[in-house]
Amino acid sequence: MSTTRRITYREAVREALREALQRDPRVFLMGEDVGAYGGCFAVSKGLLAEFGEERIRDTPLSEAAFVGAGIGAALAGMRPIVEVMTVNFALLALDQIVNNAALLRHMSGGQLGVPLVIRMATGPGRQLAAQHSHSLEGWLAHIPGLKVAVPATLEDARGMLAAALADPDPVLLFESIRLYPTAGDLAVDAGAVPLEGAAVRRPGRDVSLVTYGGALPRVLEAAGQLAGRGVEAEVLDLRCLRPLDTHAILASVTKTRRAVVIDEGWRSGSLAAEVSARIMENAFYELDAPVARVCSLEVPVPYARHLEEATLPTVERIVAAVEEMGIGHG
Amino acid sequence: MSLDRAHALELLRSMMRIRRLEERAAELYQAEKIRGFLHLYIGQEAVAAGVIAALQPGDPVVATYREHGHALLRGISADAVMAEMFGKAGGCSGGRGGSMHLFCTGARLYGGNAIVGGGLPIAAGLALGDKMQGRADVTAVFFGEGSAAEGTFSESLNLAALWKLPVLFVCENNLYAMGTALSRSQSQTDVCVKARAQGVPAESVDGMDVVAVEEAARRVVARVRGGGGPSFLELHTYRFRAHSMFDPELYRPKAEVEAWRKRDPIVRFVARLRDEGLLDDETLRGIEEGAAAEIEAAVAFAEESPWEDPATLERHLYAEPVTP
Numbered sequence: 065m066s067t068t069r070r071i072t073y074r075e076a077v078r079e080a081l082r083e084a085l086q087r088d089p090r091v092f093l094m095g096e097d098v099g100a101y102g103g104c105f106a107v108s109k110g111l112l113a114e115f116g117e118e119r120i121r122d123t124p125l126s127e128a129a130f131v132g133a134g135i136g137a138a139l140a141g142m143r144p145i146v147e148v149m150t151v152n153f154a155l156l157a158l159d160q161i162v163n164n165a166a167l168l169r170h171m172s173g174g175q176l177g178v179p180l181v182i183r184m185a186t187g188p189g190r191q192l193a194a195q196h197s198h199s200l201e202g203w204l205a206h207i208p209g210l211k212v213a214v215p216a217t218l219e220d221a222r223g224m225l226a227a228a229l230a231d232p233d234p235v236l237l238f239e240s241i242r243l244y245p246t247a248g249d250l251a252v253d254a255g256a257v258p259l260e261g262a263a264v265r266r267p268g269r270d271v272s273l274v275t276y277g278g279a280l281p282r283v284l285e286a287a288g289q290l291a292g293r294g295v296e297a298e299v300l301d302l303r304c305l306r307p308l309d310t311h312a313i314l315a316s317v318t319k320t321r322r323a324v325v326i327d328e329g330w331r332s333g334s335l336a337a338e339v340s341a342r343i344m345e346n347a348f349y350e351l352d353a354p355v356a357r358v359c360s361l362e363v364p365v366p367y368a369r370h371l372e373e374a375t376l377p378t379v380e381r382i383v384a385a386v387e388e389m390g391i392g393h394g
Numbered sequence: 395m396s397l398d399r400a401h402a403l404e405l406l407r408s409m410m411r412i413r414r415l416e417e418r419a420a421e422l423y424q425a426e427k428i429r430g431f432l433h434l435y436i437g438q439e440a441v442a443a444g445v446i447a448a449l450q451p452g453d454p455v456v457a458t459y460r461e462h463g464h465a466l467l468r469g470i471s472a473d474a475v476m477a478e479m480f481g482k483a484g485g486c487s488g489g490r491g492g493s494m495h496l497f498c499t500g501a502r503l504y505g506g507n508a509i510v511g512g513g514l515p516i517a518a519g520l521a522l523g524d525k526m527q528g529r530a531d532v533t534a535v536f537f538g539e540g541s542a543a544e545g546t547f548s549e550s551l552n553l554a555a556l557w558k559l560p561v562l563f564v565c566e567n568n569l570y571a572m573g574t575a576l577s578r579s580q581s582q583t584d585v586c587v588k589a590r591a592q593g594v595p596a597e598s599v600d601g602m603d604v605v606a607v608e609e610a611a612r613r614v615v616a617r618v619r620g621g622g623g624p625s626f627l628e629l630h631t632y633r634f635r636a637h638s639m640f641d642p643e644l645y646r647p648k649a650e651v652e653a654w655r656k657r658d659p660i661v662r663f664v665a666r667l668r669d670e671g672l673l674d675d676e677t678l679r680g681i682e683e684g685a686a687a688e689i690e691a692a693v694a695f696a697e698e699s700p701w702e703d704p705a706t707l708e709r710h711l712y713a714e715p716v717t718p
């Protein structure tokens with residue numbers, strides 16, 4: 065058995081960055097306040113002192129320019145890691161992400177590749193109000209040509225970056241704002257993990273709880289509560305939203321015959337809608353109940369704590385959705 | 395310039411109300427009554443006080459997330475500002491916006507915008523709308539020097555100059571965008587040069603001197619109101635506190651902060667007024683106590699204001715249906 069150490073999600077991301085910078089001289093980090101300030105969410109604290117200004121580059125407030133520059137540097141043979149503070153601000157760079165990063169390989173008939181990693185924080189949880197709290201990763205997962213990964217565990221926070229850098233195509237890594245301070249035990253030798261493929265975080269037989277990212281801890285808590293009531297829920301962490309691991313979703317649902325999709329994005333046009341449709345297309349006759357969804361309320365995320373909380377897929381709402389399926393009563 | 399006493403005391407009162415509000419907000423943040431991002435304005439009070447004194451009541455104002463002072467001087471009550479920071483129902487945005495999103499259509503305050511550079515095109519549009527409807531209003535938009543690097547900066551200035559829109563661009567140059575110094579992030583560190591490149595006349599003023607700020611603002615606002623097209627004012631100022639309450643402030647030397655503190659706009663103005671015989675101890679105490687009382691009442695109001703009922707969460711997403 066390998067030994068473990070106590071680590072936060074934030075530290076796990078930082079370690080992954082440090083290792084990537086040590087390993088490959090083509091890797092550099094750039095973004096707003098990643099250097100002198102230490103990172104908006106303190107992720108890159110200390111890296112400027114360690115690696116210098118060439119490789120930990122503070123950028124101006126010019127999201128379109130520095131994300132586009134990341135694309136150019138990747139085309140030129142570098143391995144840039146671009147940090148966009150939060151997904152809300154990434155909207156200013158959406159043109160570069162969608163019209164250049166995602167399309168260049170295809171449009172050039174395979175001549176160009178954009179081995180770029182873009183990291184950004186996502187989701188509510190710190191009372192930062194609407195312009196800082198949205199979960200728009202589902203939107204970006206809509207775009208062919210991008211890979212969209214969402215580390216929800218310490219293993220993934222530590223291990224996904226290396227895989228993302230090894231990938232020949234643009235990879236977006238979404239880090240949940242709420243997860244940064246969470247701590248747990250991680251193997252001392254934890255390293256790269258594959259980018260693609262979903263993971264069963266808790267096996268079960270009665271219902272599949274399909275989720276990703278910042279919602280995972282709540283889903284696991286809900287599964288714990290359900291176990292106390294005799295319902296064994298299987299928790300499937302999607303990990304990667306594009307490509308989506310349909311196989312793993314179907315394998316779980318075929319076993320449990322019921323699915324609840326939990327997504328911190330808004331319901332309409334959400335990733336949860338996509339997952340639900342895939343289940344319906346491929347496993348309709350395996351189902352004992354319609355697929356249920358627990359998403360964020362369709363309002364901009366409000367500031368006040370209790371209002372913010374009320375928009376979220378809470379443990380109570382997840383448990384209630386499972387109970388409405390009538391499991392354990394028959 | 396010789397100062398009119400009543401007006402000078404009004405400027406002092408404006409700055410002191412902001413200072414008091416901000417100092418209390420910092421304490422209330424420590425006490426966990428206010429959460430989320432809280433960006434304090436301490437040190438920059440002369441900008442809001444001087445510029446807003448030069449505006450007419452109907453002039454639209456657009457501000458950033460560091461906008462408590464602008465909101466207060468624009469006429470949102472301290473009660474409504476404080477309750478919003480608490481996230482209470484009595485806040486000007488019903489607890490939905492918080493510190494960064496103060497709005498008041500009655501006072502034509504259009505944010506409270508937390509996307510850097512996000513308010514600049516909106517200001518151009520407000521001015522366009524006013525102009526097209528024959529109103530003589532001047533839109534004032536406040537933003538930091540950091541936003542001069544965003545695309546919206548040059549795009550908005552270009553549009554305003556091209557269409558001769560009545561916009562006053564107010565750049566609060568406090569030298570830092572979060573932890574990034576202007577000289578480390580922009581090749582042209584003179585933001586006036588950038589403004590002029592878009593055809594907008596621009597000038598720099600000492601933003602720690604409320605009289606200088608107001609004088610310049612009055613002059614420029616008159617020109618804009620007279621149909622002269624947009625203008626740009628750069629105010630050299632400094633925030634004495636961290637960028638936000640989450641900021642450990644590792645990027646700027648303590649000595650630099652101390653040097654700027656010596657130019658505190660309130661302390662300097664008080665000294666000047668005393669020198670000119672316009673201010674005595676009793677008047678000063680009166681203003682201080684007035685500001686303190688106003689803010690304490692606001693804190694009490696915020697404490698007592700109820701929490702918004704989560705059942706109303708889906709309100710304010712679309713217009714309420716009009717009953718015939």
Ligand SMILES: Cc1ncc(C[n+]2csc(CCOP(=O)(O)OP(=O)(O)O)c2C)c(N)n1
Nearest residue numbers: 153508509510538539540541568570571572
């Ligand atoms: C588009 C966008 N990018 C990044 C941020 C994060 N951010 C918030 S404030 C800030 C610094 C802005 O500096 P400046 O414009 O100089 O204004 P100041 O805070 O100094 O008043 C940054 C980078 C943001 N809010 N919006």
